[in-house]
Amino acid sequence: MTQRKRSLITGITGQDGSYLSEFLLEKGYEVHGIIRRSSSFNTDRIDHIYIDPHEEKARFFLHYGDLTDGTTLRRILEEIEPQEVYNLGAQSHVRVSFDSPEYTVDTVAMGTLRLLEAIRDYQHRTGNQVRFYQAGSSEMFGKVQEVPQKETTPFYPRSPYSCAKVYAHWQTINYRESYDLFACNGILFNHESPRRGETFVTRKITRAVARITAGLQKKIYLGNLDAKRDWGYAKDYVRAMWLMLQQEQPDDYVVATNETHSIREFLDIAFTHVGLTWQDYVEFDERYLRPAEVDLLIGDPSKTKEKLGWEPSVTFEELVKLMVDSDREALEKTKQLGNGFD
Ligand code: NAP
Ligand code: GDD
Numbered sequence: 001m002t003q004r005k006r007s008l009i010t011g012i013t014g015q016d017g018s019y020l021s022e023f024l025l026e027k028g029y030e031v032h033g034i035i036r037r038s039s040s041f042n043t044d045r046i047d048h049i050y051i052d053p054h055e056e057k058a059r060f061f062l063h064y065g066d067l068t069d070g071t072t073l074r075r076i077l078e079e080i081e082p083q084e085v086y087n088l089g090a091q092s093h094v095r096v097s098f099d100s101p102e103y104t105v106d107t108v109a110m111g112t113l114r115l116l117e118a119i120r121d122y123q124h125r126t127g128n129q130v131r132f133y134q135a136g137s138s139e140m141f142g143k144v145q146e147v148p149q150k151e152t153t154p155f156y157p158r159s160p161y162s163c164a165k166v167y168a169h170w171q172t173i174n175y176r177e178s179y180d181l182f183a184c185n186g187i188l189f190n191h192e193s194p195r196r197g198e199t200f201v202t203r204k205i206t207r208a209v210a211r212i213t214a215g216l217q218k219k220i221y222l223g224n225l226d227a228k229r230d231w232g233y234a235k236d237y238v239r240a241m242w243l244m245l246q247q248e249q250p251d252d253y254v255v256a257t258n259e260t261h262s263i264r265e266f267l268d269i270a271f272t273h274v275g276l277t278w279q280d281y282v283e284f285d286e287r288y289l290r291p292a293e294v295d296l297l298i299g300d301p302s303k304t305k306e307k308l309g310w311e312p313s314v315t316f317e318e319l320v321k322l323m324v325d326s327d328r329e330a331l332e333k334t335k336q337l338g339n340g341f342d
Contacts, residue, residue, distance in 0.1 A: 004059070008080055009033045010067060010115065011088030015195045016135070018045035020086060020238040025049060025059060027242070032080045034065040034073075034089065045195050067111025074118040081126075084245050086133045087115055087168075090161075093199060094139060095290055097161035108164035109171075116175045116183070123181065131182040131245040134172040137165045138189040138230065138256065138297045148300040151187065151254050158292040169252075176250055184244040189256035189299040192319060193234040194326035201263055202231065202323060209270050210327035212281055214335070219281055223288025225263040228296045232257045233314035243308040256299020257312050269320040274328075 007024050011017045012033025024031050035043065043050070043062075051058040063080075065072040067089045077085075090108045091097060097104040112134060119130045138149065139162035146153040157163045169185050176183040196203040201222070211217035232255070240255045264278075271278035304310050314322070 004028060004030045005084065006030045006032065006080055006082040007084040007086065008077065008082040009086045009088060010065075010111075011090060011135070012062070013042050013045060014088060014092070015045065015193060015197065015234055016191075016238055016241075017086075017088050018049075018195055019193070019235050020088070020241060021046060021049060021060065023235075023238050023242060029084075030059045030061070032061045032063060032076075032082065034067075034076060035062050036066055037064055067107045067114065070114040070118065073114055074121070077118050077122050081128060082130065083128075084131045084133070085115065085119060086135075086241060087112055088135045090135065092161070093197070094159045094161050094294075095288065097159050097164075098291055101160035104160050105164040105167075108161060109167040112168035113171055116171060116181070120175060120179050120181065123179070129182060131250075132172070132175075132184070133241050133245055134168055134183065134185045135241075136169050136172075136185045136187045136252075137162065138187060138254075138299060139294060140166050140169060140187065141297065142292075142294050144294075144296055147296070148256075148258060148298040149254065150300040151252050151303055158294055159290065162294075173252070182245070182250045184250045185252040186241055186244060187252065187254045187299075188237055188240075189230040189232060189254070189297055191232045191234040191237040191255075192323060194323055194330075195234065196323070202266060202320075203327075205263075205267060205270050206320070206323040206327045208281070209274055209276070209324050210331045212276065213274050213328065214331050216331075219283050221283050221285035221288070222263065223285065223290075224293055225267070225282075226295070227293060228260045228262045228298070230256045230258070230260050230298045231266075231316055231319060232312050233319050236310075236312045236314060240304060240308060240310045243310055247307070251307070253304040253308065254299045254301050255304055255310070256301045257316070258298065258300060259316055260296065260298035261316055266320060269317055270324050273321050273324050 142158035208220035
């Protein structure tokens with residue numbers, strides 16, 4: 001009998017970690033994830049796939065750990081012996097990274113280095129090959145040097161978060177070239193879904209639309225509405241991560257839709273979808289501005305399409321509408337349960 005492939009995911013409780021877990025389970029993998037101890041439950045996004053590990057059919061396992069804790073990362077790696085490691089863990093909020101730069105860099109940059117070191121030693125000691133995916137970001141292009149941005153576009157990071165991602169990117173290449181590690185960088189442009197964190201602008205807007213239509217909220221306070229992003233659907237993007245690790249050679253890939261839209265356009269579709277005009281509800285709050293902004297992101301995914309056969313399946317308009325619909329349905333369910341509606 002052939003053994004199941006084992007994967008290890010950092011950031012399994014996040015948006016992408018949850019979709020990637022579902023994807024890998026469907027492919028027949030045994031999936032292991034690192035979760036942080038929290039005083040309240042932080043596994044909402046993966047609760048539906050969790051099975052008691054005592055059950056024979058269980059293929060989904062969680063381990064306590066943290067990217068700031070190298071010893072534990074090593075221990076988990078040795079114990080699980082994964083063939084694939086997906087490094088998705090991060091303090092991933094750009095605005096917050098200006099408030100907490102040291103912690104962000106420790107997690108994003110040093111966390112990646114700790115994991116690479118652990119894999120390097122494990123591979124050397126056992127001779128087992130590990131394939132490594134690094135969750136890189138279009139934020140690394142920052143003050144863009146070329147439009148659209150592709151794998152060869154120079155980086156110009158403009159936040160503690162993106163500076164740390166650039167470090168992790170180059171360290172991943174360094175380990176690939178120095179230690180023959182099968183390590184890939186995905187340079188992913190913004191990707192969203194109903195599971196997107198509530199403080200990122202897309203989800204903040206779609207949640208507000210749902211609450212406004214339910215009479216629970218009157219206004220939404222936002223920062224810069226002129227920034228433009230290349231927004232795709234998270235479920236499509238985790239497929240690209242997996243495809244990168246199935247190739248003969250490790251490489252780096254841009255994952256994007258090659259379309260860009262402003263926050264205003266996002267607002268327009270979201271509010272119009274429920275018959276409202278966004279200008280009646282949106283207020284400005286400078287608290288949401290960043291010390292340095294990334295004005296325009298648009299990615300050229302030609303290489304990814306050609307080499308991985310990857311295509312996005314959801315358009316920008318479909319994405320906005322599916323997020324609004326999902327938030328409205330979730331609120332309707334809460335209403336039926338009688339929660340939060342005093
Ligand atoms: P997310 O929803 O914010 O999830 C981040 C995950 O990292 C969560 O599971 C979080 O755990 C975990 N984490 C945070 N600090 C950690 C630490 N110190 N040790 C271990 N785990 C830690 O992010 P996402 O949208 O899924 O993105 C996944 C990855 O792709 C991130 O690295 C992000 O920077 C990168 N990325 C995202 C996008 C995007 O548009 N979504 C684009 C490009 C790159 P808790 O649940 O306990 O907080
Ligand atoms: N979060 C937030 N909140 N952003 C706002 C707001 C607000 O109230 N008002 C305006 N914005 C603008 C931000 O200034 C930014 O230009 C844009 O909306 C998008 O912000 P976010 O949704 O927070 O995402 P991001 O683009 O900064 O970062 C996301 O995408 C990166 C990939 O490019 C994150 O997921 C990063 O982790 C990821 O690497």
